[in-house]
Structures are given as C-alpha cells and as structure tokens.
Amino acid sequence: MNLRYNYQQRKKEFIIHSSIEIEIILLFMAIVSVAMGVRHYSKLPYTIALIFAGIILSFFDIFPDIHLTPELIFHVLLPPLLFEAAFNLNANELKENVKPILIYAVFGVIVAVFVTGFLLQGTFSLFSTDGVMPLMACLLFGAVISSTDPISVLAIFKQLGVPKRLSSIIEGESLLNDGVSVVVYGIILSAIVSHSHFSFIYGLKEFIEVAFGGALIGTILGLTFSRITALIDDHLIEITLTTILTYLSYITAEYFHASGVISVIAAGLMVGTYGTKIGMSPTTRVSVKDFWDYIAFVINSVVFFIIGLEVGIVNIFTNFHYIIIAILSVLIGRTVSILVLTQIVNRIDKKIDFKWQTVFVWGGVRGALAMALALAIPKDYEFRDIILIMTFGVVGFSLIVQGLSIGKLLNILHIGGRDKNLEEYELEKGRLIAINGAAQELESMYKDALISTHVYQLLSDHNTKDIEKAKEIIEELAKDPNVKNYEFKTSLKRLLLKQKDSIQESMKHGIISIQVGERLINTINQEILYLD
Incomplete structure (x- = not known):
C-alpha cells in the first residue's frame, strides 16, 4: 500500500515539476511548425506569423507558466540578440552611413520621446480622459516605445530587393537606438522613482556619461577578446569566448552604472569588424556566424511568439481609447523626428528623399525591448498598467499592421523590386x-x-x-x-x-x-x- 502511495505521490510531483518543461517543448514545436509552414506555404515573415500563432493560442491557455519578464529579456535574451546584430553588421555599410545612423538613433530617440510624451499628455488633457497621466509618465511611455525592431521589415526588404543604403540605415539605427532608448528610459524612471525634478541638462549629462561608459567598456572588452582569439585556432573555444564576452560586457557595464546594452553593441561591433580579421580563421568565422545565427533565430522566435501570447490576453476593447491615442502619438512622434532630422542629414550627407523618409516612419516597428521596458516599471507605480496596455497595443499594431503593409508601401512608392x-x-x-x-x-x-x-x-x-x-x-x-x-x-x-x-x-x-x-x-x- 505504501509503495503504491509513494509511486502515485512521485508521479504527481513529477507531473507538477515537468509542467514547465512540457510547455517549453510545446513552445518549440509550435515555433518550428509555424516557421516550416511559412517557409513552404506563405511569403509572410515568420516573426509576424509567430505573433498570429501566439495570439490564437493565447485563447487556449496552453502556456500558463511562460511569460516575458524584464529579468528574462534584459539578462538572458537581449544580450545575445544585440551581439548577433552588431557582429553581423556590415562594417563598410556602417562607415558609409554612420552620419544618418547616429543622427536618427541618438537625436531621433530624444525627439520622438519628447514629441510622443507631450502629445500624449496634451491629448489626455484635451479629451479629459479618465486617469489623466502626468507629463513624466507620458515621457516614460515615450522612452519605453522609442526603440525600433525591424526584423520582419528587413526580411521583406531582402525579398523585394530594397536599396542597400535604405536597409543599412534602418538596421543600424535600430541597433543603436536600442541602447539610447534604454538610457533615456533609465534617466526618466530614476527621476520618477526618486520624486526629483527632471532637468534636461542633468539628464543630458547623465545620458552622455552612461552611454559613453557603456561604449568604452564594450570596446575595451571586445578588443581584449579579439586579441585572445588571435592566439587560438579552435572554433568551439572561440564560440565560447564570444558567448562569455556577450554577457560579461553587459554585466560589467551595469556594475559600473553604465549602459549594458550599448556595451554589448560595442563589443559585438569590435569582434565583428576587428576580431574576425585578426583572430579568426575562415572556418571559425563560418562556425561563429552559424552559431549566432541559430541563437538569434531561437531567441527571436521565442520572443515574438510570447509577444503574441501577451498581446492576446490584453483586453483590447476595454482600453481601446488608450491604445488608439498611443498609436497616433507614437506615429506622429516618429514622423516629426524623421522629417526634422532628415533636414540635417541632407545637409551633411547624401540626400534622403521623401519616399525613403516615409519608409523610415512606417518601417519603425516596435518589438520585444519595448515590452521589456514596460514590464520593468515598478509594480507600485500608479500608471504602470496604463503604460503596459498602451505598449502592448502599439507593439501589436506595429508588428502586425505596419509589418504586413510595408511591402505594399514599397510597391506604391516604387522602391526596390527584384530583377x-x-x-x-x-x-x-x-x-x-x-x-x-x-x-x-x-x-x-x-x-x-x-x-x-x-x-x-x-x-x-x-x-x-x-x-x-x-x-x-x-x-x-x-x-x-x-x-x-x-x-x-x-x-x-x-x-x-x-x-x-x-x-x-x-x-x-x-x-x-x-x-x-x-x-x-x-x-x-x-x-x-x-x-x-
């Protein structure tokens, strides 16, 4: 009798402890099924297909224990994604377009944050929306939503043969504005939590210190690891070293109160542009690239699928007015930043015409980082729920509506087109x-x-x-x-x-x-x- 009881008890405990493992297996099975289906039966970017799949499956509550948390994204998922993107960024194209990329990534985020924040606060006040958000809360939302994630857009660009300069600027801007948005977000959130008066001069000073510190730490570590790989000719060891560098650069920068995101980007750029040339054999370069391509595929798949699950559970209809106001504010903020800053770009670099500017605006889709920043807001902050609702709404709209329509926009504007x-x-x-x-x-x-x-x-x-x-x-x-x-x-x-x-x-x-x-x-x- 005791043996049977013990067996049943152990079986029950095994099922309880295995639930998360079963969910992870089902998660990967769903991701592979969607990816295979899209590859063979549809031209839809697989990231958008994963969001649809997540939204549909959210109604069945198959994955109750799987959620996007700030710890999971910032400390586990985000560093590899940033490193892979920086590592694979074409150095020559980056140099050729460094001026517009820096202008859009740095000043574009700042302009978009303030335009979105002021517009949001003004709209709430004008329509006397219940629970009117103060300006600092609106600016915090502007920082949360300012980073772009054009994975699905770039996939469509490749299919349609879009000019390299256009895709390079959007890719480079997206990579760098992740770091900038996190720094701006941290400054605004710090002012809110400490109940201190927000000073633009103080914020600018802190932004420069945090961003420069992260870039310096990432560059030094990237240079150091590049020199170490030059002493070794073993692709498995060198892959492991790049993995260590990815997380070490993030942790080190955060320890010294610098930007971990910018540190990872700098380290990835250093290894991709310098380390591969002086310290990696062709075989190692192929192996390292394949490894990081796989890691990026897995992480992006998981993140976009979970975004679908998270967006699916939001009560869209109850909070529809917040979401509509947020979407319009974000689009206007992006439009203003692109139109204003392009005037500067056209004076110091090759001209960017109005058609390209339109693609920059509509192609600025939002993704996982925005959701992570929203989730990282302290739970006791009274406007956290509103910001979360608006973030989920904007991310869902940008990935699905903007992501699916960017191809048609390119055709209307006669940009790209395969031979x-x-x-x-x-x-x-x-x-x-x-x-x-x-x-x-x-x-x-x-x-x-x-x-x-x-x-x-x-x-x-x-x-x-x-x-x-x-x-x-x-x-x-x-x-x-x-x-x-x-x-x-x-x-x-x-x-x-x-x-x-x-x-x-x-x-x-x-x-x-x-x-x-x-x-x-x-x-x-x-x-x-x-x-x-």
Whole structure:
C-alpha cells in the first residue's frame, strides 16, 4: 500500500515539476511548425506569423507558466540578440552611413520621446480622459516605445530587393537606438522613482556619461577578446569566448552604472569588424556566424511568439481609447523626428528623399525591448498598467499592421523590386527541378513495372519536351549579366559545399588526415566567405 502511495505521490510531483518543461517543448514545436509552414506555404515573415500563432493560442491557455519578464529579456535574451546584430553588421555599410545612423538613433530617440510624451499628455488633457497621466509618465511611455525592431521589415526588404543604403540605415539605427532608448528610459524612471525634478541638462549629462561608459567598456572588452582569439585556432573555444564576452560586457557595464546594452553593441561591433580579421580563421568565422545565427533565430522566435501570447490576453476593447491615442502619438512622434532630422542629414550627407523618409516612419516597428521596458516599471507605480496596455497595443499594431503593409508601401512608392529576368530565371529553374524530379519518379515506376511501356513513352516524351523548353528559356535568360553573375555564384557555392562534404567524408573514413582535411576545409571556407 505504501509503495503504491509513494509511486502515485512521485508521479504527481513529477507531473507538477515537468509542467514547465512540457510547455517549453510545446513552445518549440509550435515555433518550428509555424516557421516550416511559412517557409513552404506563405511569403509572410515568420516573426509576424509567430505573433498570429501566439495570439490564437493565447485563447487556449496552453502556456500558463511562460511569460516575458524584464529579468528574462534584459539578462538572458537581449544580450545575445544585440551581439548577433552588431557582429553581423556590415562594417563598410556602417562607415558609409554612420552620419544618418547616429543622427536618427541618438537625436531621433530624444525627439520622438519628447514629441510622443507631450502629445500624449496634451491629448489626455484635451479629451479629459479618465486617469489623466502626468507629463513624466507620458515621457516614460515615450522612452519605453522609442526603440525600433525591424526584423520582419528587413526580411521583406531582402525579398523585394530594397536599396542597400535604405536597409543599412534602418538596421543600424535600430541597433543603436536600442541602447539610447534604454538610457533615456533609465534617466526618466530614476527621476520618477526618486520624486526629483527632471532637468534636461542633468539628464543630458547623465545620458552622455552612461552611454559613453557603456561604449568604452564594450570596446575595451571586445578588443581584449579579439586579441585572445588571435592566439587560438579552435572554433568551439572561440564560440565560447564570444558567448562569455556577450554577457560579461553587459554585466560589467551595469556594475559600473553604465549602459549594458550599448556595451554589448560595442563589443559585438569590435569582434565583428576587428576580431574576425585578426583572430579568426575562415572556418571559425563560418562556425561563429552559424552559431549566432541559430541563437538569434531561437531567441527571436521565442520572443515574438510570447509577444503574441501577451498581446492576446490584453483586453483590447476595454482600453481601446488608450491604445488608439498611443498609436497616433507614437506615429506622429516618429514622423516629426524623421522629417526634422532628415533636414540635417541632407545637409551633411547624401540626400534622403521623401519616399525613403516615409519608409523610415512606417518601417519603425516596435518589438520585444519595448515590452521589456514596460514590464520593468515598478509594480507600485500608479500608471504602470496604463503604460503596459498602451505598449502592448502599439507593439501589436506595429508588428502586425505596419509589418504586413510595408511591402505594399514599397510597391506604391516604387522602391526596390527584384530583377525581372532574375525572377524569371528562378521560376524556370524551379520548373526544371520539378520536371527532373518527376522524370526520375517515372523511371522508377517503369523499372518496377508499375506502368505500361506505351504510357511510359508518352509521359517520357512529354517530360523531355518540357525539359528542353525550360533549358532554352534558361539559356536565353543567362545572357543577362545579373542572371549570369547570380548563376555563377550559386553554382560555385554549391560545388564548394560539395567539395567540403567530400573532404569531411574522407576525414571520417581515414582516407586523409585530420590536419590536411582541416587545411583544405579552411581554404574552401575562405572562398565561401568571399562569395557571401
């Protein structure tokens, strides 16, 4: 009897303790299912699809124990995302567009915070909204919502062939304005918590100290770790070192009351632009890039899915007036900051026309960082719930409405657009692959006597005609220099990857030594990096 009782008790305890593990498994299964479905059946960016999936599943309460908390985002999820983005940022494009990126990222956040805050407070006062928020609370919301997260937008940019300068500015601005918004948020929240009078001069002084301190710490640590990796030629150790650097730069900066976010960004930029050149072999660079690409995919997937869950539980209809006012205030704040600062950019750098400015405004979607900042507001602050509601509403609107419509906006403005010959080439190539696959299946059916000779001959002749027709079209399209260049690069990369597989297989069976194999793979990786 006791044995049975003990077994039942242990079984009950196991189920209770395993609930979070089961939720995590279901979470990853849902993420993979959505990602696979989008890849094969839809052109919808997978991050937006994950939000929809999260919203739908929020009604079934499948994930009661999984939530976005400030500790989870700031200390676990955010540093790797920032490091990966900084590490992969194109150094040449960053240098070419450093002026507009810095102006939009630094001054754009400050302008947007104040315009959004004053507009929000004025609107509440004008319409005598219940529970009118004071100016400092409105400015705090402005800081919460000022960082942009254009992951879904950049995915659409790649599909539509948007000019590199446009996507580089938006990507660079998004990376740097994360750090700026966190610093501004900290200054305003500190003034609210301490009940001190907010001084713009004092705030500016503290902003410079915190931002500069974070940049200095991240640069020093990034430089130090870059020199360490130069002494090692082991991709596993070097991946581990970049992981340590990611969290160490954040923790160190926060310990010295500097910006951990800016520190991680500086460290990532240092390793990506300097460390990869002096301290990483081509094989290590490929391995490190693949590792951080995977980490970014997992974290982004989890965050966007949970955003869907969190947005889904907000009572949208009850607080609809707050959300509408917030959305309009944020859009106007973003518009004012872009229009005003572009006048400065156009005087000191290449001109940015009105079409691009429109894309900057509408492409400034909000994401996980905004939600983390809102959740990090002290629970005893009386306006925390209103700020949370407005943040969830704005994030949901920007990711779903702005994220889904940015492609149509680009088409209306005639920005980007893929080469028609290149698209036609890919279409014919896809048809040829499909026909060849069908031809192989036909041969197999005939060999296994599953089809008569007469029908086999008819279908074989039909396939041969289709193959010849597709080949003729591809040969004609390949005369286009852009198509020829694309075909050469993709074909060469496929051959290089096949060479790499063959060498790895030979090493596995002892046909060639590990030392020789690694030298050969290193050379191939160098060529692959050059192609990319």
